[in-house]
Amino acid sequence: MNQEEIKYRPIGIIHTPFRDLRGVPIQPAFDQRNQGTIELKKEYLDGLKDLDGFSHILIIYHFHLSKGYRLHVVPFLDTVLRGLFATRAPKRPNPIGISLVKLIKIEGSIVHIEDIDVVDGTPLLDIKPYIRQFDEVEDYRSGWLSGKIGRGNQVKSDDRFK
């Protein structure tokens, strides 16, 4: 098995209204008024061409406030311990986050986004276009989340994953 270390560098920074983990919406789908910006490093500016035709983008980022990991966590939407990989909790062996956000407009190397759910200053690793045919499923089951998802808009982040 490949033990090799993989090295990435932020391609930019995500700016949001959230200075602290407390109060961050737990997923963008639950708080759709939050606007933010991606400040892409100038060297990558040309890569944004054609992106403005897409209504939504996937942003991939590093959970920079998350130290270490746990294999069992109590998710925000539950009250019992669940296997880490069955949750979106940040304390992961590789603390990589994904959010689906609305693309508002692009001005130079600044990408304006909506429905953002990360802490201000989060290092950005990648941007991908959201493509419905690749990113949606049929015959869907949601495991432990069944019946709990309706609570999502009442729940905010706290310090449990710091």
Place this chain on the structure above:
Amino acid sequence: MNQEEIKYRPIGIIHTPFRDLRGVPIQPAFDQRNQGTIELKKEYLDGLKDLDGFSHILIIYHFHLSKGYRLHVVPFLDTVLRGLFATRAPKRPNPIGISLVKLIKIEGSIVHIEDIDVVDGTPLLDIKPYIRQFDEVEDYRSGWLSGKIGRGNQVKSDDRFK
């Protein structure tokens, strides 16, 4: 801006029928018969608890065959250069890939999956449950891809992103 290097380590390996980039389906949605397995490192086994309730998972991996990046690429579904971040091409500043795959069953640290579209031996970085309410959108636009997506099941990968 944060220049800090981010270090990850594979949490497992993805095994697929594809020994070479040529012939790999360009996205799982286009070739739904391909089965594969994730071989998770034993130390992370406990994190798989509760995952079997989900019908689909997002796998996040390192494009280990992709060297360097280009800011403009001709995607498999197009004939003209597009901005890199408006595509899913592997030659990215941080070569991180995401695939949505069907979860078939879990046997110990082996996760059986379907609709897989990566080369055999791809290093796995993370597994997340697919959650429809977080991962689907309304009022959708697909930019340069509009009208081209129907070609996807005739198109296979080639060496252009090696």
